[in-house]
Amino acid sequence: MPGDIRETTEGPVLLLDGASMWFRSFFGVPSSITAPDGRPVNALRGFLDAVATLITRHRPSRLVVCLDLDWRPQWRVDLIPSYKAHRVEQEGAGAAPDVEVVPDDLSPQVDMIMAMLDAFGITTAGAPGFEADDVLGTLATQERRDPVVVVSGDRDLLQLVGDEHVPVRVFYIGRGLTKATLFGPAEVAEQYGVPLDRAGRAYAELALLRGDPSDGLPGVPGVGEKTAATLLARYGSLAAILAAADDTSSALPGAQRKKLLAATDYIAAAEPVVLVAHDAPVTLSNESDALPLTAREPRRVAELAGEYGVTSSIERLQKALDKLP
Template sequence: MGSLMLLDTASLYYRAFYGMPETVTAPDGTPVNAVRGLLDTIARLVRDVRPRRLVACLDADWRPRFRVDAIPSYKAHRAEPDGTEQTPPGLAVQIPLITQVLDAAGVAIAEGAGYEADDVIATLAARSPTPVDVVTGDRDLFQLVDDARRVRVLYTLRGLARLESVDEAEVTKKYDIPGKSYADFAVLRGDPSDGLPGVAGIGEKTAAALVRAFGSIDGIKTALDLGHGGFPPGTRKRLEAARGYLDVAPPVVRTATDVPLPDVDGTLPARPPDPGLLAEIGAALGLGSSLTRFRATVTEGDAT
């Protein structure tokens, strides 16, 4: 079946939107900088990494109820009054266009009702019998790295020119924790960008030391219950004060691996299912050379 590439699509189109000026527009004036930037990104990824299969994963629900019920602050600061996600108007208008173009090109798209793209990615990675590359600018997905199953993250923080391959050794190097312990570490540290408070007074170094010493959040809770004496001064008190948070946070931070998705093959198409429709959309949106490169690399198999 060949290797599988899973795209954190929103992460990539946000980067494309801010990486290209909004003066890149369709003939009718609609901004298409995110559309064109995403097509260029996917073309380069396919050319450089050469996956056999590719799936663009999307948020069906950017703020799932099961996470909000557990931690009400989860992404609350990014919500509009109507509950939708704050999105720049110039990008919001492009999101349905991105889906339209990818679908017309024959690129597989996956989303699961009530779940985020992270959960879709985790589920497809868990299902895959072949190596998996997860492409994202979100370090939350470091929790998926698994050397035994050949799952790695291609991290886009520094852009495609300096794409960072993250495996278990890299997680250990970055955070001084076992390679598969990122989710437990993230629970303790918290993440203000997602509205996750973490444990007050515990930063990255203490969080890493706790994970190394006790292995997991469950291990820490058991040690608290047993009166274990191996906690740094003051840390036990902080953890006890955060016990309610530690009880509910792990399912919020951890990606779900059981999203009810249909089978998604993701084999890169030999040609678009309807070349005429794709050409028509490309002309209407003024996608020009971006669509040409995308077709040559992604839908026609020429990765040169």
């Protein structure tokens, strides 16, 4: 029947970083892919095909597409004014301040994606005043029933890996789906040299220390990724590193001590910016985040698929759903 949903809880909950996925689809699928009326649909097609691939690989029982309702929250900018500042369109170019630079051909496709998700009955989630990272962080850390797989091309989400209540893993797609890597605590600890027993939080602390130019976060001057990892491996946590910097009798080298003490104000301000929220006021578009086995509105899905020229992608999505238990 239309809109049938899964009643089993055998599979994980799949949390998708919506913007991350459709940006990558837009740049990874040829712009020559168009609807019958000539509109570009490369991001739409790539996104739908990616969802079908993810369902086939992870066999989820629940799925949520997480949204950026505020891509650059003011509370983060107040703490670190440079946060994502390089992504803001210039007012002189005729755009309103704090408007993110998005390719002209992508914005209409986001509307198409949202329309298709709604017609199919796939749940989306957002939180006013928060980014998609915060929605992902909140849903992942508050989950108490099923294992969680977070899908994103943003390494910041590696801070979510853990096993405290349920296993939380990050399926990192920054190099594309075919080269995607599933990260748990062991993989994060091995790749970044952070302590295994707190790999997720330690990764966030590493990112804070080294900085992230893609987000406009300068980091601690003179402390790169290798130095940050070495400090975390030696002392275990950012708090312990700062305590060593304050302790003149500690074995911390003088040059590193000086750099850390000079950056204490930055570190204090940056910590809540780098850490994703675990308590954002998330709302879901549907009553349940159960993955529908069939389209909620099959006629509307068919009409949209024909209008956008993505019938084959919808067929691939349905085929992936048909293989679920």
